[in-house]
Amino acid sequence: MLLDKPIDPAIRELVPTQERYGGWIDRIGLWRAMAGCGILAAVVVVAGYSSPSLLAPYVPMSWERNFGDAILGDYGQYRCRNSEGQQALVALVERLDPGATAPGERQIDVAAVNLDMFNAAALPGNHIVVLKGAIQDDVKVDALAGIVAHEIAHVRRRHVTEAMIREMGIGALVGLFAPRVAGDAQQVLSLTYTREHEAEADADAIQMLERAGISPMPTAELFARFAKKDGEDGRFLSEFLKSHPLSAGRSRQFARAFRPGAKYRPALDAQQSSALMGVCSGI
8 A cells, every 4th residue: 555645653553564574573673583592492402401300300219110110021031030140140239239139219129131232221210130141251240240330320320210301201201100101121221321421320330349349440341342342233232332332431440440459359259150140041
């Protein structure tokens, strides 16, 4: 509509203004709108990253334990049931974290699983599984102690709950509340942790080995051996490499904790070690 004279101000207030980018952008200006969107995006990213660590401590342990029981049930037919071997595995956990397997809210349940892959993992609800591939004659029991201590640290710090929420989103919380709809056990087994979590778990594991009087050098040697195969599909390493970042740096960290002249003792005695190696026999 063309007018040959200026519009009365009272009428102009009633006439829609020309839109260039959209109503709200035109009202505040393009650059302000871009800045606002940038700030909003940053807030969403920060909230998405930090919310798991904020939510995890408030998840009831009863929910988490039920969910862990449901996941462990997926491995029922593969669970190793040699009683002497199981007792040796429990003894290893007790050596690293005295009282850990005693009944109570903080009780850790550890199980060996008859799968030929090198892996060990913390599951929700204070569960730890060690796959048969990690319990081999070519892996020293003292080295396995370092691996198990690392998983105990993940359990104690509830890293597994944080990782579930971060990687699986709201579905993880639903699963914790209603374990009958629990996800695939393999998905939980392959959870990855942040670098901060892995560093915390390594530091805690070294402290556990120190308190127990177990040398950290076998774990350092194991990591050094794996570091050479990092990225390769080794005999037992593929699943472990997916969920645990391995590097020569981690090997050096455990090696630095070694104290020359210290009176280290084996993680298990000869009889217990032999029983542990046979934990998956006779099933």
